[in-house]
């Protein structure tokens with residue numbers, strides 16, 4: 194018999210190291226599926242698409258912490274900012290600037306992570322390590338009072354080569370440790386978002402503080 198949602202949830206929780214936050218990745222899942230996991234106690238959920246977030250959030254309890262983990266376009270920032278708890282994928286100055294502007298308009302501060310490109314695969318998303326250093330040190334953070342830079346996010350290569358994945362996570366952890374002293378506002382830089390269903394164990398061994406897990410909770414998409 195296939196394991197129940199409660200059994201899968203328990204198995205995922207059993208794999209969490211102390212202090213590591215579990216974000217349940219609920220892209221493509223219905224509001225009912227999300228509510229079922231909420232009723233088992235889960236409060237952090239991750240969505241990739243602004244439209245889906247906008248449709249589902251109003252149907253679900255107010256105390257859910259919504260994480261935006263997808264690629265965010267500037268034109269969609271205004272839809273995400275009012276409901277979001279943490280935006281994981283910030284990778285350009287103009288996106289950060291837009292989030293600050295929309296956060297100011299909404300009368301709130303928004304927590305963000307900078308996304309770093311650590312995988313071998315080619316992608317447009319994520320800063321290179323050099324771009325990251327430049328972003329942390331040279332973007333005009335003090336001109337953005339409605340943004341809080343809370344840490345980094347990354348995705349490892351989609352490969353069976355576990356050594357490769359481990360090295361990528363260790364590289365991101367090193368960058369996280371190196372950037373902490375320079376990040377502004379001081380004291381907020383405490384989140385390292387890395388690890389998914391297939392590699393959460395390696396990510397946590399390397400120092401992740403937050404894992405984003407979909408398939409292992411809800412089954413295949």
Ligand SMILES: *Cc1c(COP(=O)(O)O)cnc(C)c1O
Pocket residue numbers: 218220241262263348388389390391405406407408409
């Ligand atoms: C879909 C997704 C996940 C979850 O992946 P699973 O393999 O289903 O656990 C995590 N992070 C991001 C950025 C995603 O897009």
